[in-house]
Structure formats: structure tokens, C-alpha cells
Amino acid sequence: MNAPARIAIIGMGAISAIGEDVSSNHQSLRTSSPGIGPIRHLDTPHRGRLLVGEVDIANDELAERLEIPANEAYTRSTLLALLAAREATAGIDLGDGNRTGLISATTVGGMDATERYYDDYLVSETHRHFIPTHPCGYSTEQMARYLGVTDFVTTISTACSSAANAIMLGARMIRAGLLDRAIVGGTDCLSRFTVNGFNSLMIYTDGYCRPFDEHRSGLNLGEAAAYLVLERSEPAARQSKTPMAYLSGYGHANDAFHQTASSEDGEGAYLAMKQALEVAGLEASAIDYINAHGTATPNNDLAEGQALLRIFGNVQSIPPFSSTKAFTGHTLAAAGAIEAVFSVLALQHQEIFANLNFSHPIAALGIVPQTTLLSTAINHVLSNSFGFGGNCSSLLFSSAHD
Template identity: 75%
Template sequence: MSPIVPIAVTGMGAISAIGNDVAENFKSLAEANHGIGPIRQLETCHEERLLAGEVHMSNAELYDRLRLSQDIAYTRSTLLALWASREALEAAAIDPTDGYRTGLISATTVGGMDATERYYDDYLASAKNRSFIHTHPCGYAAEQIAGQLGIADFVTTISTACSSAANAIMLGARMIRAGLLDRAIVGGTDCLSRFTVNGFNSLMIYTDGHCRPFDENRNGLNLGEAAAYLVLEAEEVARNRATLPIAYVTGYGNANDAFHQTASSDNGEGAYLAMQQALEIARLNPADVDYINAHGTATPNNDLAEGNALLRMYGSASALPPFSSTKAFTGHTLAAAGAIEAVFSILALQHQVVFPNLNFSQPIASLNIVPQTGLTAKKIDHVLSNSFGFGGNCSTLIFSKDHD
């Protein structure tokens, strides 16, 4: 068996409904303070009816605090991404122009849609907001982020629905292992938009209250917005920079159950295969995992499918390690979910705690599995994080304290 090339995580950044940086996000998780509330930043007819996890800064505030020119069009997704990616680079103490081959792999599904919605009727009548036309494609955000960060060696965009950021992290790790990059800034960003709020509401999977992951009476999700990025480096590069890794990416897997455009198969085939592949790459057994950060959207289909996949992996409810969904804190942040939850997974490793699954009261009858409902101290060496997207695109990441 060929030797594993260690992939070090040397920095991370995050902004979400529960915090404007990594430290604030951890404080909210530790104190069970969720960020779900009435919609205020997005103009929508649902603002008094549906709850969401919004970042508590306007676009104008983000422009100002990021010191960006008001003459350049940046959508909210891009503004959030710049905020989180700058924190990640600062935490890793890197300069993307220092001679190491550095790439940016950024995930999004909303892209510039929020601006398109806002200015569509205005484009022909006025030139004021026409600069936002170019921001609509998902790839445009990655180019803007790369330009701001000074990254030119490799830039690409991943858009695989709600597994997007997990796949961005996986691609970065694979490219470093293949010797194509020395370092990669990887993650994802999505803001709220009327299209996504209306879309999930039309699918009848948007709850009228607070979401309840893995609960028998769950009736839908809350959407959220967030951005999070990790700095991945070949271990040798981190060592040459005298940088101590904060964690390692040791496993990753992607599979597709090809079951339905928006639903997972009831037995969780894609989820099961993704977890199985990630464990094989990490050379771990299921019992080696100390905590599972579940996808856990609180929709009837997802939680049943993921629960069945976990039972297939572990054989019984009693054999499951502690698991929880953190989406009741942030809302479902779509393309950013895999990245914000990667940050949460690494925080679990750093602080040796399992985060609570909020709003749970009754196990799903057909599964009888119970998530962690309170913050719990525990020895944690390996965390498994799941992210599943529409179209059956299922991804799993494994983060470890060490790579041995």
C-alpha cells in the first residue's frame, strides 16, 4: 500500500449567523446560542413568516470593513467569501505570492444570483447597476476572490449543490497529494437569495419554525448564509514554514446514488458509499471515528436516509459514535455547508468537545438513534463530516488530530 501524503490544515476562517470569525462561531456552539431568526438582510415576502440564519452585517458594512471600492461590483456571496478567506490566510500566516504553488478552490451555488434578482428589472432602464451583470456566474466570484488574495497558480469553482464546499476541500487535498499544488485555499460561500428561499419553500421542506435535525417530528430546514475557508498545505511545506498544523485532512469520499433530483434514496446508498470511501482513504475503521458532524438538514428524507446510512456503516444504534447536526445553529448554508462544518469539525478536535444537536426531543421511530443534545467533553482524534447535495452528490470528509 502506497504511503499517505499528509495534508495539513494550517489556517481557517469563517463567518456565519453565529459569528463573524472562528472564535465567535466556537463561542456560540459552546454556549448553544443559535443564529436562527427573522429574515432582515434579504428583501423577501417571507421575511415575517420564515426563519433563517443571516449574517448580521449589510453589504455596505461588509464593503466598508473589507476596505473595498464601492465602484467595483461584489455580490454578497463574494463579500462573505473575502471575509472568511482573509481570516484563513491570516491564521495560516501565508503570502500566496511566496513562491509555493497556491490554488483557490471555491464553492458556491447562489453565486451572483442575489444581485441578479435585485437589479434584473433595472438593467435595461439604467446603467447604475449594470456592472453586476458580470457577477452572476458562479465562477466570477472565485476570480474576484483570487484577485483580492493574490492567487494566480490555479483557480476553479465547484458547484455540486450542498456538497460543494466538501468537494472543494476534497479536490484541494487530492491536488496536493498528486503533486499539482503545494497549497490550496479551499471552501465555500453562499448568501441568502429569494430564489433559494422560494425554491426550498416550494419543495415544502422549509419549516415554519426552528429546524429539528433527526427528530421524529422534523418538518423541514431553515436556510442560512455563510462562508468558510481552510488553508491546506503539503506537510513538508508547513514544516518548511515552521508552521504547526491545526489538523489534517486524512480521508475523503464522493459518491452518487443517482436516485432522484432532490431526494436521497431511503437506504442512504450515496451517503454510505461516500463514508466507506473516506474511511478507506484514511485507513480507519468506523469504530475509529470519535464524532460525526452529520449533514442533518431536518428534512424528512435527508435525516432518514443519513440515519439509515449510519446504521449500515455501524451495524446498530449502540455502536454509533456521538453524532450531531449543527444546522440548527447556522441554518443550512447550501454550498458553504461543507466548509463551515469542516471548521466546526476542526474546532471539535481542537477543543475535544462534541457539539449539541439543538431542538431534538424524540428519535425517528424507524431508526431509534439519538444525537448528542448537549456540549460534551470527549477524547477526539478523528471527526467525520457529511455533506449531501441535490442530484445525489454525497461527500464525506475526515479530519484528524494527527496523520499517523
């Protein structure tokens, strides 16, 4: 295989139900401390019944931390995004003359404001300044103004693979010579629409999600934001920035099977992982850890498991894998980014994080995830993100010391 043209990761930031920054997220992963619990902030009839991965900070406090005036129209997805992006870009001079792009993913966009103020829009002007915040792209534009990014700004919305595709696009643009640097990732807050939607599909569990367990009964939704800063590896080295890790491969395919379900043999997932390995110039045997999509729905875990068996050949050849969604909940458009941060943390600290709430392997698969924190040598991590509409994406991260 050809030698990989790697992309350096020189910054990252994250906020989720298990931490307000990268360090606190890592601490929760290390101590197997999940963030799934009762709904506290979201105004929904499901409060007291469904569990979520909620960031326990009100919007007013988020805006105060960002020094955004209270009368400006910033929705929760944008506020979470700005906190994560600010952490990711700390110590990086975005005005240094390098062509910098911002590629942000979201599916909720400003929906949380729309559903809260929709009726009020008709009778009062008080909240009408939130009307323009509804489209997904508005959030990215606000981020770009806040960060001072002007060279390239765009939004990705491909369901639960959105952030992975944003990361992938940033890497491809850098490799094509269109950008020198890319801030990439995703954000989604909880909303009544998404909670109601997944509940109506009957894939929202009444308890805690159980990824890859025979008795899994559905997901818990969560909210999060995470961003990585990518640069071509050579300029990053010349500027004396030490890469945290490398994005060495990526792949995207469409299952082309169903609007919301994956095919039983996981064709799209298989093709995405296969392409990521090919881009990285690696054999499947080189993968040391898989951060699985693992939503804990009956369909996803079976399909992803079948795809893993196809890629690695048999149960014994599958490397340690886990889904971290039992920590954060399924964060939709942010999932690929928050789990990219977790993948980099795995490489930096040589740790595989636990797949919580597992007790019985799926009978049709026989595969068993890693259920406790494992310290081991890790050089390459595969991270999967699969979305509605058949959108299947895989990212491959490699150690900065391999």
C-alpha cells in the same frame, strides 16, 4: 490498511449567523447559542414568516471592512467569502513561491444582485456593472484577484456538497503534486430564489429546524462562508507552521436515485463515508464524532441515519453525532466548509457540539444525537455533506496530536 497520506490544515476562516470569525463561531457552539431568527436584510415576502440563519451585517459594511470601493460590483456571496478567506490566510505569505490554488464553491453566485437589479438592467445603467457577477465562477475570480492567487483558480458547484468537494479537490491536487497549497471552501448568501425554491419544495419549516427528530418538518436556510488552507504535511512542518488538524480522508459518491431526494437506504451517503475511511486507512470504530449533514428534512435525516447504521453496524456502535445546522441554518454550498471548520474546532478543543431542538428519536432508526456540549477525547471526525442530484461527500479530519 495503508498508512494515510495526510494533508495539513494550516489556516481557516469563517463567517456565519453565529459569528463573524472562527473564534466567535466557536463561542456560540460552546454555549449552544443558535443564529436562527427572523429575516432582517433579505428583501422577500417571506419576511416575518420564515426563519433564517442570517449574517447581521449589511453589504456596505462588509465592503468597508474589506476596503472595497462602494462603486465596485461585489455581491454578498463574494463579500462573505473574502472576509472568511482573509481570516484563513492571515499570517501566510501567499507570494512565497509555493504553487497556490484557490478552489471556491458556491451555488448562489451573484444571484442576489441579479434578482434585485434584473428589471433595472433594462432601463438604467446604474447597476449594469453587476451583470458579469451572476455566474458562480466570477465570485472566485474576484477572490483570486483580491488575494493575489494566480497558479490555479476554479469553482465547484455541486449543490450542498459543493464546499466539501472543493476541499476534496484541493487535497487531491496537493497529493498529486499539482499544488503546494490550496485555499479551499465555499460561500453562499441568502437569496429570494433559494428561499422560494426550498419553500416550494415544501421542505422549509415554519419554525426552528429539528435535525434527527421524529417530528422534524424541514430546514431553515442560512448564509455563510468558510475557507481552509491546505498544505502537504511535510512542507508545512518544514516551514514551522503548526497544523491545526489533518484532512486524512475523503469520499464522494452519487446516490443516482432522484433529482432532489436521497434513497431510503442512503446508498450514496454510505459509499461516501466508506471511501473516506478507506482513504484515511481507518476502521469505522476509529471515528469519535460525526458532524452529520442533518438538514432536518424527513428524507435526508432518515437516509443519512440508515447510512450511519450501515457503516457502524448497529445503534450502539454509532459514535456521538450531531447536526450543527440548527445553529447556522443550511448554508448550501458553504455547508461543507463551515462544518469542516466546526470539525477542526471539535478536534482542537476536544468538544462535541449539541444537536439543538431534538426531543424524539426517529422511530424507524432509534438513533439519538448528542444534545448537549460534550467534552471528550476526539482523534477523528467524519463530516458529511449531501446535495441535490445525488451528490454525496464525506470528509475525515484527524487531530494534529494523534
